[in-house]
Structure formats: C-alpha cells, structure tokens
Amino acid sequence: MATTRNPFDYGGPVSGASFTGRRDEVAAVVHRLRDHIGVVVTAPRRYGKSSLVKQACAELERQTPRPAVVSVNLLQCGSLSEMSGALLRRLYRVPGGPWTRLKQTLPGFLRRIRIQPSTTFDNQGRPVFTFAPGLGPEDASRVVDDVYQTMHEIGAKRPSVLFFDEFQAIRELHPQLARRLKALADEYGNVSLVLAGSKAHLMESLVLSKGAPLYNMLERLALGPIPVEDWVPFLLRQARSAGKPFAEQDVALEVWNQAQPVPFDIQQLAYESFNQATDTITQAALAQAIDGLIRHEAADYAKTFEKLSAGQRRVLKALAAGPPASVGSAEFATAVELADSTSVRKALKALGELELVVRRADTFAVDDPFFAAWLRGGGF
Numbered sequence: 001m002a003t004t005r006n007p008f009d010y011g012g013p014v015s016g017a018s019f020t021g022r023r024d025e026v027a028a029v030v031h032r033l034r035d036h037i038g039v040v041v042t043a044p045r046r047y048g049k050s051s052l053v054k055q056a057c058a059e060l061e062r063q064t065p066r067p068a069v070v071s072v073n074l075l076q077c078g079s080l081s082e083m084s085g086a087l088l089r090r091l092y093r094v095p096g097g098p099w100t101r102l103k104q105t106l107p108g109f110l111r112r113i114r115i116q117p118s119t120t121f122d123n124q125g126r127p128v129f130t131f132a133p134g135l136g137p138e139d140a141s142r143v144v145d146d147v148y149q150t151m152h153e154i155g156a157k158r159p160s161v162l163f164f165d166e167f168q169a170i171r172e173l174h175p176q177l178a179r180r181l182k183a184l185a186d187e188y189g190n191v192s193l194v195l196a197g198s199k200a201h202l203m204e205s206l207v208l209s210k211g212a213p214l215y216n217m218l219e220r221l222a223l224g225p226i227p228v229e230d231w232v233p234f235l236l237r238q239a240r241s242a243g244k245p246f247a248e249q250d251v252a253l254e255v256w257n258q259a260q261p262v263p264f265d266i267q268q269l270a271y272e273s274f275n276q277a278t279d280t281i282t283q284a285a286l287a288q289a290i291d292g293l294i295r296h297e298a299a300d301y302a303k304t305f306e307k308l309s310a311g312q313r314r315v316l317k318a319l320a321a322g323p324p325a326s327v328g329s330a331e332f333a334t335a336v337e338l339a340d341s342t343s344v345r346k347a348l349k350a351l352g353e354l355e356l357v358v359r360r361a362d363t364f365a366v367d368d369p370f371f372a373a374w375l376r377g378g379g380f
C-alpha cells in the first residue's frame with residue numbers, strides 16, 4: 001500500500017497549504033512591501049515569524065511586477081564572511097536583476113560589488129560566492145551597502161525586499177550593522193527592510209526602544225497566537241486531503257487544546273497523531289502521539305529538570321499544573337515552599353532565561369506543552 005505523505009509540517013517556515021490564519025497580518029505585510037515600507041516582526045520563538053514573511057513574499061510573487069526578495073537567516077551565518085556570501089548568492093538569483101540584461105552576466109554583477117568574493121559553481125551551474133574567513137565588519141558593511149544600493153535600483157520598478165531573519169543575532173555578528181542599516185534605509189527609500197527576531201530584549205535594544213539604532217524606522221508587527229477558529233478547519237482539511245481524516249472534529253480540537261498556543265507544537269502534535277493513526281485520527285491515536293512525544297524527550301526533560309534548584313523545580317511543577325492565580329502572591333510562595341515573592345520572582349527569571357517558562361496572557365506558563373505533561377505525570 002502506498003504510504004500517504006504526512007500533511008503536517010513543523011520543520012522550518014511554512015507557507016501555502018501548510019499555512020493557516022494570519023490573513024490580516026499577511027495582507028498588512030504584502031501592502032507594506034508593495035509600498036517600500038520596512039517591517040519588523042516580533043514574537044516568541046516558533047510563533048511563525050519566518051512563516052509570515054515567507055507567506056507574504058509568496059503572495060507578492062504572484063503579483064506583477066514580480067518582487068525582488070533577498071533573505072538571510074543570521075543564525076545560520078556563523079561569520080560575516082558567510083553572511084556576505086549568502087547576501088550575494090541570493091541577490092544574484094533575483095530574477096530580472098539589471099545584470100541579467102548584460103551579455104556577461106556574472107562580471108556585470110560582480111562589478112557592483114567593491115569587495116570581491118571568490119566564485120565557484122554549484123552542481124546546477126549556479127555561482128556560489130565565498131569570502132575568505134575573517135572578513136571584517138568594515139568590508140562586510142561595504143558588501144551590505146552594495147547589496148542595498150543594487151536593491152534600491154531594482155526597487156525603482158518593483159517591490160524590493162531585504163529580509164534579515166533572526167535579526168537579534170546581529171548583536172554578536174556585527175554590532176554596528178544595525179546603525180549602518182538605518183543610514184542605508186534613510187538614503188535608499190526603494191527597499192523594504194524586513195527584520196524578524198525572537199529574543200525580545202535584544203530586539204528591543206536594536207529596533208524597538210527609544211535610542212535603538214533602528215527605532216521608528218520600521219513598522220512593528222507583534223504576532224500573537226493563531227486563534228482556534230483557524231486551527232481546527234486547517235487540521236481537518238490537511239488530514240482529510242492526505243486520506244486520513246480526523247474521526248471527529250473534537251479530536252482536532254483536542255490536538256489544539258493539548259499543544260496550544262505555539263504553532264510549532266500544534267503542527268508537531270498533529271504530525272505525530274497522523275502517524276499513529278491507521279484509517280482515521282482517533283482520541284486513542286492522539287493519546288499515543290502525546291505519549292510518544294513525551295517518551296522521546298523524557299531523557300532530555302529529566303536532564304533539564306535535574307539541573308534546576310529545588311525551588312525552581314517546585315515553581316516549574318506548579319506552573320505545569322495549570323495557570324496559578326497569582327505568582328506574585330504570598331500564597332503562591334507558600335505553595336512552592338519559597339521564602340517570599342522575591343524568591344519566586346528570582347526562580348521565574350532563571351526559568352525564563354533557560355527558556356523553560358514564558359509569560360503568556362499576564363501569567364507564566366511552561367513553554368513546552370509536552371514537558372508540562374511530563375511534569376504533571378511525575379516522570380522525574
């Protein structure tokens with residue numbers, strides 16, 4: 001029997017059939033990009049920042065004139081040499097760039113770049129640009145300048161999008177680049193600079209707070225969870241189209257309920273439930289999926305848990321049990337056997353820095369729903 005492809009996707013950014021909801025946000029980004037306006041997308045990790053930009057760019061691609069999109073993920077760039085090489089590679093692949101009209105495309109392209117990379121070719125014959133390790137910040141800034149200027153030129157006739165994903169990583173890679181980008185955005189108005197990032201305090205200091213290098217330059221889009229009204233029809237449709245429907249709508253609702261609010265977790269649980277099911281996705285398949293996910297991670301959960309102080313463990317377990325009335329109250333401190341609310345606050349801060357606990361809807365919660373289930377089940 002042919003195996004059906006699992007229709008749920010929790011790898012990297014999703015778009016098209018794997019994307020649900022966020023209609024207003026996508027439309028807002030598409031409009032901004034058409035109008036050469038910059039955008040900064042912020043959200044906690046795995047909320048769908050990269051997916052939103054991907055989906056907006058995909059929609060823009062279907063319009064005329066076709067946009068030019070250059071995107072780099074800064075977390076995937078270990079050095080400025082890598083970042084600069086990636087920028088040039090993506091720029092060169094922009095369809096209809098001014099160099100494509102020249103007889104000698106590659107030299108025509110390279111003439112625009114003051115710091116020359118070495119060029120090799122991949123197995124499809126496409127150029128790959130590399131800079132020797134150790135490219136310094138000034139040279140990297142020149143590469144960014146040249147890319148930006150070229151995109152400005154392209155942007156005279158069509159949308160031109162320069163997307164830095166995981167922008168918070170610029171802090172370590174090139175501390176002055178945010179300032180440089182501000183100057184470029186001031187000078188070259190035909191480019192939409194798009195930034196996305198998850199570490200709230202780093203994004204604040206780079207883009208959002210007064211005195212930040214890119215303050216007030218970009219339109220801010222802060223993503224919240226995707227509502228259940230968008231999830232349930234999506235889950236039902238995906239499962240049905242792959243030939244293994246949910247046994248009842250309530251099972252899809254329960255997938256959402258067990259994994260929400262992070263989109264990554266919802267798609268992951270749907271993926272595992274689909275795998276566990278035979279003909280239809282039943283409550284039993286869902287229960288097996290949760291069990292499987294917890295068992296798979298149990299060793300890591302135990303290791304993480306063991307490293308915490310006794311007080312931190314008690315706070316974590318209390319949060320896993322359900323939203324507390326008020327973590328700042330004396331009752332909560334007593335319940336978790338800590339001296340006072342100052343000790344609770346300290347424990348929460350440490351758990352937050354470890355990304356185990358997040359702030360959600362004015363309270364605190366264990367970030368990973370399967371870790372929370374493991375804690376409730378007393379797996380330690």
Ligand SMILES: Nc1ncnc2c1ncn2[C@@H]1O[C@H](COP(=O)(O)OP(=O)(O)OP(=O)(O)O)[C@@H](O)[C@H]1O
Pocket residue numbers: 009010011012013014018019020021022043044045046047048049050051052198226262263264265267268
């Ligand atoms: N609109 C969406 N519809 C359906 N699933 C989504 C959506 N947005 C995100 N997801 C799910 O969440 C996962 C993570 O999405 P994405 O990589 O876009 O998040 P992110 O916020 O950029 O994460 P990170 O903080 O790791 O960069 C996707 O692989 C997908 O499973």
Ligand SMILES: [Mg+2]
Pocket residue numbers: 049050051165166
């Ligand atoms: Mg991302």
